[in-house]
Amino acid sequence: MATKEFQAESQRLLEMMINSIYSQKEIFLRELISNASDAIDKMYYRALTDESITFNQEDYYIKVSADKENRTLTIEDSGIGMTEAEVEENLGTIAKSGSLAFKKETEIKDGHDIIGQFGVGFYSAFMVADNVTVYTKSADSDQAYKWESNGADGYTIEPAEKDSVGTKVIIKLRENTEDEQYDEYLEEQRLKAIIKKYSDYIRYPIKMDVTIQQPAEDEESEAVEVEEEQTINSMVPLWRKNKNELSDEDYESFYQEKHYGFDKPIKHIHLSVDGAVRYQSILFIPEQPPFDFYSADYEKGLELYSSGVLIMEKCADLLPDYFSFVKGIVDSEDLSLNISREMLQHDRQLKLIAKNIKNKIKSNLQSMLKDEREQYERFFESFGRQLKFGIQMDFGQHKDDLKDLLLFYSSKEEKLVTLKEYVERMPEGQPYIYYATGESYDRIDKLPQTEKVHDKGYEILYFTEDIDEFAIKTLMSYEDKEFKSVASGDLGIDSEEDKEKEESEEKENQELFKAINELLGDKVKDVRPSKRLKTHPVCLATEGEISIEMEKILQQMPGQNQQVQADKVLEINMNHDIYGSLKRAYDEDEEKFKLYANLLYNQSLLIEGLSVEDPVEFTNDMCKVMA
Ligand code: ADP
Ligand code: MG
Numbered sequence: 054m055a056t057k058e059f060q061a062e063s064q065r066l067l068e069m070m071i072n073s074i075y076s077q078k079e080i081f082l083r084e085l086i087s088n089a090s091d092a093i094d095k096m097y098y099r100a101l102t103d104e105s106i107t108f109n110q111e112d113y114y115i116k117v118s119a120d121k122e123n124r125t126l127t128i129e130d131s132g133i134g135m136t137e138a139e140v141e142e143n144l145g146t147i148a149k150s151g152s153l154a155f156k157k158e159t160e161i162k163d164g165h166d167i168i169g170q171f172g173v174g175f176y177s178a179f180m181v182a183d184n185v186t187v188y189t190k191s192a193d194s195d196q197a198y199k200w201e202s203n204g205a206d207g208y209t210i211e212p213a214e215k216d217s218v219g220t221k222v223i224i225k226l227r228e229n230t231e232d233e234q235y236d237e238y239l240e241e242q243r244l245k246a247i248i249k250k251y252s253d254y255i256r257y258p259i260k261m262d263v264t265i266q267q268p269a270e271d272e273e274s275e276a277v278e279v280e281e282e283q284t285i286n287s288m289v290p291l292w293r294k295n296k297n298e299l300s301d302e303d304y305e306s307f308y309q310e311k312h313y314g315f316d317k318p319i320k321h322i323h324l325s326v327d328g329a330v331r332y333q334s335i336l337f338i339p340e341q342p343p344f345d346f347y348s349a350d351y352e353k354g355l356e357l358y359s360s361g362v363l364i365m366e367k368c369a370d371l372l373p374d375y376f377s378f379v380k381g382i383v384d385s386e387d388l389s390l391n392i393s394r395e396m397l398q399h400d401r402q403l404k405l406i407a408k409n410i411k412n413k414i415k416s417n418l419q420s421m422l423k424d425e426r427e428q429y430e431r432f433f434e435s436f437g438r439q440l441k442f443g444i445q446m447d448f449g450q451h452k453d454d455l456k457d458l459l460l461f462y463s464s465k466e467e468k469l470v471t472l473k474e475y476v477e478r479m480p481e482g483q484p485y486i487y488y489a490t491g492e493s494y495d496r497i498d499k500l501p502q503t504e505k506v507h508d509k510g511y512e513i514l515y516f517t518e519d520i521d522e523f524a525i526k527t528l529m530s531y532e533d534k535e536f537k538s539v540a541s542g543d544l545g546i547d548s549e550e551d552k553e554k555e556e557s558e559e560k561e562n563q564e565l566f567k568a569i570n571e572l573l574g575d576k577v578k579d580v581r582p583s584k585r586l587k588t589h590p591v592c593l594a595t596e597g598e599i600s601i602e603m604e605k606i607l608q609q610m611p612g613q614n615q616q617v618q619a620d621k622v623l624e625i626n627m628n629h630d631i632y633g634s635l636k637r638a639y640d641e642d643e644e645k646f647k648l649y650a651n652l653l654y655n656q657s658l659l660i661e662g663l664s665v666e667d668p669v670e671f672t673n674d675m676c677k678v679m680a
Contacts, residue, residue, distance in 0.1 A: 092132020375443025501589030
């Protein structure tokens with residue numbers, strides 16, 4: 054009997070498998086079981102359409118058995134089997150079905166990234182075997198065949214004895230090496246765990262002979278170990294079940310079983326889509342962010358199944374970054390098992406699924422916001438930050454998807470409000486959406502800059518997170534209303550009358566403000582009488598795009614240019630008692646004037662949470678005033 058050589062492409066894949074240093078060699082079992090399942094699918098279909106074939110439900114199963122003595126592992130199915138030509142075609146060639154055809158030679162050299170990411174098929178058996186024998190009998194032939202190969206030297210095909218239709222793959226495991234214990238694939242527990250992990254939802258029973266302890270029959274005899282055939286997989290995946298039959302507990306325990314998190318999910322979304330693309334999915338919104346969520350280590354992604362077979366543990370392409378907190382699984386019969394990660398990225402079906410999923414998450418969050426406000430706020434506590442990042446991401450192209458999911462604290466009630474709520478209750482004539490930034494609700498609430506806006510009866514959004522102002526800058530406006538910081542130059546609330554009055558006052562006192570400006574030099578861009586202060590003496594305002602909060606954040610960023618600075622304007626309240634003293638000092642006592650000016654400036658820094666340059670000088674100045 055002649056030994057045939059593998060077709061060139063197959064040879065390359067084989068070599069890759071044989072020399073594989075890939076750590077997840079266990080996936081070979083997933084591949085063989087999925088082939089068995091495919092073959093039973095075909096048989097199932099044949100029996101349905103061909104009356105001459107009788108096939109009973111209980112005949113459809115996959116049997117996995119280990120023989121420790123001979124170091125063999127056998128995977129047997131009652132599927133459609135292969136004719137001689139099919140054996141030749143399917144097992145001698147990989148290019149047709151494998152992912153390899155899409156790969157260039159250079160890319161498969163180490164094979165590291167290909168294996169395990171997607172179906173590598175039948176040849177993956179050679180990661181653990183030094184010999185593979187296949188006995189198969191086709192439903193279309195009375196003759197059975199045996200295919201055998203040690204990988205390296207090609208393969209042989211010869212007629213063989215086999216009673217029933219189906220295929221039996223026998224793997225002779227390699228000898229253990231220092232690094233690798235191939236014996237583990239003979240251990241009952243290990244095999245069970247691998248089957249559970251990758252093939253739990255295969256819709257045919259995967260059976261194994263399992264050793265169990267049989268209790269002693271009476272007091273004299275001892276407990277005995279007996280073999281019992283058990284079905285290892287659960288077969289019906291939760292996502293294929295009818296929503297109405299499932300309870301919250303079912304979803305919660307699935308969440309836990311899958312190790313999606315230690316918390317309880319705040320919401321689950323169960324989808325069964327039968328449109329341009331067919332898929333089932335269960336998605337979870339966790340309650341708590343995982344410990345590494347806001348770090349670079351966090352990997353987003355959903356489990357991806359193709360007809361019940363796990364093909365990827367974390368398919369990142371299924372989730373946009375701003376919904377990276379979502380956990381769950383997607384199962385689609387429209388995806389091929391043998392698809393590489395690179396191919397997946399461009400797969401039209403997958404893109405459709407991803408888009409669909411994005412919209413479902415969005416609409417679910419929207420209805421949670423509408424109907425379960427408290428729950429939504431808890432969600433927002435955990436993941437609101439990610440949504441705000443999402444606004445900024447990719448040049449703001451997702452902002453329309455996300456803007457209505459945002460919540461901010463507000464001056465109206467110490468509560469989170471949506472932008473829509475804010476805009477809807479804006480009084481007639483309010484030109485902008487006002488906001489103020491600071492470390493906490495209370496600190497912002499006391500900011501002098503908010504006075505005039507408060508006084509007008511306008512609501513102010515309180516930005517307590519560093520990301521807030523950046524996100525809003527990307528958003529620019531909401532329902533045609535621009536955002537305006539209470540610290541920005543023109544608040545747009547002065548009447549013409551006010552303006553004229555202020556201008557004349559300003560002219561009168563121009564000299565004084567000029568003098569302070571010169572005194573402070575580079576520290577401020579300008580010194581002006583304030584239009585926004587009522588009872589407070591001083592504050593800082595800014596001109597241009599960069600606010601004081603943004604300056605703080607930008608300066609903290611590693612590798613950031615320390616020169617990033619807000620254009621600060623010192624504003625002094627001309628209606629405050631302090632102004633009288635300042636004016637008197639300006640007219641009469643130069644030393645005192647300098648002292649006052651410096652004190653006012655330093656106070657404005659403190660209000661903003663900025664540090665004074667020289668705290669000792671500052672306190673001494675204070676004492677001078679007191680003395
Ligand atoms: P794929 O499953 O993606 O087609 P594989 O490398 O896993 O690629 O398998 C190659 C081919 O070998 C299959 O398409 C199938 O025709 C055949 N084959 C493999 N295992 C079996 C089996 N247990 N029963 C019948 N045919 C099989
Ligand atoms: Mg396969």
